[in-house]
Amino acid sequence: MVKVLGVDIGGTKVRMSVVDDAGAITLDEKLPTQFPLYPYLEEQVLRFLELDPEIEAIGIGTHGFVDPTQGKVIYATETLPGWTGTLVKEQLERATGKRVEVENDANAAALAEAKFGAAKGYSRTVCLTLGTGLGGGVIWDGNLLSGGKHGGAAELGHMILYPNGVLCTCGREGCSEQYVSGTALVRRIKEAGLQITPQELFTTASTNPEAQKVVDGFTKDLALVISSLQAAFDMDIVVIGGGVSESAEFWWDQLNRHLEPLLLNPVEVKVAQFENEAGILGAALLVLDENK
Structure with a gap:
């Protein structure tokens, strides 16, 4: 069984869940969004890696325009102040030693619906x-x-x-x-x-x-x-x-x-079949699905 960490970043909360390759969610937390965002994100990801050492990779869905190749936030509104320009993939891979993929949150939700949900x-x-x-x-x-x-x-x-x-x-x-x-x-x-x-x-x-x-x-x-x-x-x-x-x-x-x-x-x-679950499942699919 493959287990990954899915992270869904919004303006008011960050949801983090351990998801396996069958789409089952185990460890699941909703945290208030805090700023500056990147140091907070890194801190919480490292905590999850301690809670479940079997996590193999990290998928992140976030508000804003995202370059998924670089894993960089190209532009985010003031909903996430200071987030524009953040090299999320590069920094988080360096901090964790794990593979990290980053996408726009709506794209992540679309992945979830196509893989497991209404568009399967x-x-x-x-x-x-x-x-x-x-x-x-x-x-x-x-x-x-x-x-x-x-x-x-x-x-x-x-x-x-x-x-x-x-x-x-x-x-x-x-x-x-x-x-x-x-x-x-x-x-x-x-x-x-x-x-x-x-x-x-x-x-x-x-x-x-x-x-x-x-x-x-x-x-x-x-x-x-x-x-x-x-x-x-x-x-x-x-x-x-x-x-x-x-x-x-x-x-x-x-x-x-x-x-x-x-x-x-x-x-x-x-x-949509998945309401509040779509973002977190889609974030996980970024590192679970070869056809992301």
């Missing part, structure tokens, strides 16, 4: 994670599409949906994640004058016309994103994960109604 058995998968932002991962004939000259391949949330639209954290206007994400829902709710949470939005939409308008705009924009991605990738399946997907039962039919006239060809769309 499909050749070409687009995974969308609807969380604070809109993350994206693309699996092409079994291989992860990632990297790029600036680490920005498959940054699907930064495709411009509405030119001259809402200002994005990347500095441009109208990016998809400003319309299709948890943060976007908070803004839409506020603009509609509603005093409810995103969770309440979906449960009250059937009886609240203003809430229904917000849900309609959200699902229509998500359908536009999916249809544009189909024109680029002609994927076999779209998997939708992230925190917003947990309420999919309330808006799934509406999404499909918007999708039907926009698609060039039929495409299967599924809710």
Whole structure:
């Protein structure tokens, strides 16, 4: 049995788990994100290696643009201050003597869904994670599409949906994640004058016309994103994960109604099988799966 350490780095917490080659999670901890981040990460990884000496390698999924070849964070927003430019792979391999691989967190989630989850058995998968932002991962004939000259391949949330639209954290206007994400829902709710949470939005939409308008705009924009991605990738399946997907039962039919006239060809769309587990499983797969 091969055992590796998976690390999922977010703005508020770092999750670390020992994962085996069957996808089973054993040792599992959620820690508050602390800054400066790299020294803290190294300290925690070394602690896990002491807890389980059988760990053979370390896979890390992180927010931001990542060069997976160098294992370097090319760009991270102020969600992770000081993280931009960090040579995570080089430093951590030197500190641990173990193989280390680093990827964008949404790419890691896509790996998990393709290997073990909703996209298992499909050749070409687009995974969308609807969380604070809109993350994206693309699996092409079994291989992860990632990297790029600036680490920005498959940054699907930064495709411009509405030119001259809402200002994005990347500095441009109208990016998809400003319309299709948890943060976007908070803004839409506020603009509609509603005093409810995103969770309440979906449960009250059937009886609240203003809430229904917000849900309609959200699902229509998500359908536009999916249809544009189909024109680029002609994927076999779209998997939708992230925190917003947990309420999919309330808006799934509406999404499909918007999708039907926009698609060039039929495409299967599924809710992600792994919710909070996708990031950690995908991080582990970076060092478990030869076709990462």
